[in-house]
Amino acid sequence: MKLKNSIVFAITFISLWSCKKDDGPEIEVVPPRSLIEVAAEDDAEILEFLSTHFFNYEDFLNPQEKFDYKIKFDTIAGENGRKTSILDSGELPGIEFGVETISVASSSFGIDDGEVADHKLYYLIARQGSGDFPTIGDNSILRYEGLLLNGTLFDGSSNQPLKFYLSNPGLRVGFAQAILKLKTGDSFTDNGDGTVSFENYGVGVAFMPSGLAYFNTRAGSIPAYSPLIFKLDAIAYEKDTDYDGDGIPSILEDLNGDGNLNNDNTDGDFSNSGPVYNHLDTDDDGDGIPTIEEINLDSEGKFESVRDSDGDGIPDHLDKDS
Structure with a gap:
């Protein structure tokens, strides 16, 4: 397995706490669990799953004509007792398995105990795409399925690709980082019936602890403190x-x-939903002049270069005094 450098992420998150009416019954508020302790427990659960389950790697190693490139899991037992576990699948030709360590502060979840915990994001790449990797600043178009470790499906895009902005403050850290591991497809075919078939796209899975997802919050049918699995098709x-x-x-x-x-907010802007970071702000320095009027665009109206009118080394769009 490959261990990547630790990355510290600050996630904008609002925690809604229970309150009681003066004339109502007293409600017991359960304090959140330790981020460090839960991270260790989640990692043990994920490793247990990875070591006792396999995926249909034989289908990916020798794809048949009508293979749909869907990842399926099963338990290593009985007639499948000699299958290669997900944990060891990186030893198979053309299959990549890795782990990235991401540091998360409890304050990201509105908890003020000062804890910072390393979380391990495990990822499996069953087929790497033939296109390019997106960046954290791009819109990614993908299909996905979300599962609990017990196999319960809690979310899925079916066969319809959806668009995700990878730096959306509300997007789960583990989800965004997993998408960055996959190259996208290189072409598509119009089937003539209103549908489109995508070709040579990346296919993978992310296994993430609750600290890279919703941690102490119940989200829909996802219980609090739940490690999650996401199957990903990186379309474009x-x-x-x-x-x-x-x-x-x-x-x-x-x-x-x-x-x-x-974590880049030049003018310190805030809105009702939180900080207005530069990538969400049309006036990055807050001087009343739109950023787009303080940069150089090419003949097609696309970004060409920054401008420094007063020569102080600070681009105009980040300099209130320019």
Whole structure:
């Protein structure tokens, strides 16, 4: 397995706490569990699953004409007793299995105990795509299924690709980072019946602890403190996505270059939903002049370069005094 460098992410998150009416019954508020303890428990549960289950790797190693490139899990037992576990699947030709360590602070979930815990995101790539990798600042187009470790399906896009902005503050950290592991497809075919078939797209799975997902919050049918599995088909992505339409590709608004767009907020703007980071802000320096009017665009109206009118080394769109 490959261990990647630890990445510290700050996730915008609002925790709704129970309250009681003066004339109502007293409600017991259960304090959140330790992020560090839960991370260790989740990791043990995920490793247990990975070591006792296999996926249909034989279908991927020798795909038949009508194979749908869907990943399926089963338990290593009985007639499947000699199958290669998911944990060891990286030893198979053409299959990649890895782990990335991501540090998360409890404050990301509105908890003020000061804990910071390393979380392991495990990922399986059953088929790498023939296209390119998206960046954390791009819109990604994919199909997915979300499962609990017991196999319960809690979410799925069926066969319809959906678009996700990978730096959306509300998107789960583990989900976004897993998508970055997969190259997208390189072509598509119009079937003539209103449907489109995508070709050579990446197919993989992410196994993530609750600290990279919803942690102590129940989300729909997902219980609190639940490790999650996401099956992913990386169909396509929008290169150089400009999410806020300010003329600058979102990935270029990662000013400190740490791979996290949600900690770059030049003017300190806030809204009702939280900080307005530069990649979400059409006036990055808050000087009343739209960012798109303070940069250089090419003849097609696309970003060309920044502008520094007063020569102080700070681009106009980040400089209130320019």
